[in-house]
Amino acid sequence: MKVDFMRKMDYWIGNPLCFSLSCLHILGRVFPRKKKEPKKVLFLELSEMGSTVLAYAAMSKTKELWPSSELYFMIFKQNQESVKLLEIIPEKNLILIDNSSLFRFKITVFKALIRMKKEGIDTIIDLELFSRVTAIISYLSGASNRVGFYQHTMEGLYRGNMQTHKVSYNPHRHVGVNFLSLVYALKSPDGEWPLTKRHISEKELHIPRISSSKEKLDAIWEKMLSCNPALTKKHILIIINSNAGLLPIRAWPLESYAALCKKILTHHKDVLFVITGVKDAAHDAEVIIETVGEEHCINLVNKTSFRELIDIYNSCHLLITNDSGPVHFAPLTPINIIAFFGPETPKLYGPISDTAVIIDSQFACSPCVSAFNHRKTLCGSNECLKSISVEYVYKIVEEQLENIHHQASHHQKQGTKRQ
Template sequence: MRWVDCCIGVPVCFLLSMFVSVERLFGLRKAKRCRPRKILFIELSEMGSTILAYSAMKKARELFNAQLYFMIFRENEKSIRLLDIIPKENVITIRSKSIFMFFIDTLSAIFRMRSKGIDTVVDLELFSRFTSILSFFSGARSISGFYRYDMEGLYRGNFQTHRVEYNPHYHISQNFMALVYALDSDINDIPLLKKEIKKDEIARAKIMPKKEDKLRLIRKLQKINPNIKLGSRIVLLNPNASQLLPIRKWPLQNFMQLAKKIMEMKDVFIVMPGTKEEWEDARAICDYVKDKRCIDFTGKTNLKELVDLCSISMILVTNDSGPAHFASLTDIRIVVLFGPETPKIYSPLSDNCECIYSGYACSPCVSAFNHRKTPCKDSKCLKAIKVEDVFRAVKKDL
């Protein structure tokens, strides 16, 4: 997809920019400050980023009292449904399983955007050409997106009406908020956004699972280990990371040793959630520990049940990946292991979170400026995080 975005996206963005420039030259396209009525947020590929964008969507609704829409890849759709901020009928999805599905759904998405009368697009993607092209074909009068200005590379056309400078020193949720505030700013201010966004402006989404949902989950766990119950001391381990960036994984051997140390504590259970494709690492940890209190729970939960599981557990230890952000919807203590990415930008929005980060000079090697593609094949920054340090962070709350 990166190849398509670069080799096809760049020339298409250039041609569309030339078209827009000609229209502007002849006065056929004039930038106007219009009050948004129907705002479409586009965030296709990162489920965790959907949680981080919650505050921006909430602010858009407060500022403009507009109808909100959201576009996302079909396989990530459940993340936006979880937040319950966008009506079901206002979610536009694109399948990415095959080129044919991708092409058909892209055409369908363009038709739906135009038929719904979308007048404003907030492009949350970091310098994606594809979403920039979608923004153009939406027919929206206003497009707010990240713009490169004088940065080398990262070209995605010049047809955004509200061009926001991406700030690598801001948390990503603050950057998303800047895209919304830009819609209410003078478009002649260059670069946008000329406004401070304080961290306390960022609203945190919360989900309060019902007791019957918690009990249903406990019954699922009891089928594997009858001794576990509501109120048990449960530690969640997530040794996996998205296939988009597997370089973010702390070594499996370290997770094994951590699990062994946790099992030395009396009456503590380890539960490892995940998709059914992620069973291998969980099974390896269980085989290493050889204790029935260590439970492979991969493939046993949907996204909503993952949040429910977090609500009945004490601690989650995870790589820098989606589960850290879904856990932030509850009050669970979160320990996140960062390496190729920086917690300064992508830490979960939780007051009960500890990020362990080695701070190597080469980190972050994954960023908006390289389309999150790193040359690193050996994440020594993660290997530098000691099992003892992670165990210390876990033990103090058990």
């Protein structure tokens, strides 16, 4: 299903359903259920792959607070690899929703609800920002603890009154902190309002470091070599991710990417550009290759699996990317990152990384994509990104390349000493 269709369905069907179920929930308070200690906890995040990484701290905190608990995750079928990658949720505990059509969506949701009842899911942590469909799924699951974001006194964002733990969404704190607040809400004392009243530091945000075996690194090297036989170990490999996925408004202009690559090559002959992405990025790859020449590129568009992306990041030196999935997956590796933000704010969705440089023009109208408009903006021209000059970005690339050369020289000296 297309994103706009899902938004409309969430609004026109979700609103009346949320209201009806909320009335049912209010009637049910006459015979309230006892609170249960979380034993089987399901994290609910359907559409966002990058947010799965940002939720890692929340998932690990759940295991820390309730060591004997068993974790589950519900996500769209095509996004499941982002959960598997983190290796914190057993694969058997993934509950997948097929959104390829409305019919398949309804069938898989129905099956998921049956499975959740059979599994005895007692706690649902709804990571979606004011999605009505996940609020409905959460309620129909019958879980005793239903944690989710609630609008309280905010206008709009109605998703019913069905959560047992209503958490304030804070648009001024990183989304990873917001996810942690959902978990901590389960520890909040009775009568606390609104949730969650405690200090949560961004230092609590963490993600795993995922390494690649020698076999996997060799395999990805062979794949890159087959795309460009000129590849050697002496090359500096810069990954270009010019595609912005479902939200193209987040993309730095393609012509700027091409011009940047050309400028880098003018001063650094030892650079090869590794172009990644799914089939939608094919046109981007063609433009960049035409600009800098095929001999300077390794075109991996639509040629790798999701898991192989990690092997690519572990094999390369620098990633230049829009605000999209790779900006969150790359920090799982040591790769250096340059990321463009504009329609979305890095204060909320910045990567959890010490090696990332964020470029954000901080326009007065930015961010224009948020939970408050369900990530749908009226902007037809992303001047916040177009205003970022190639010259400005190149200076940052120069700094990164200098550090990379310095690190390579240091490692070489260390190797010589050991010999």
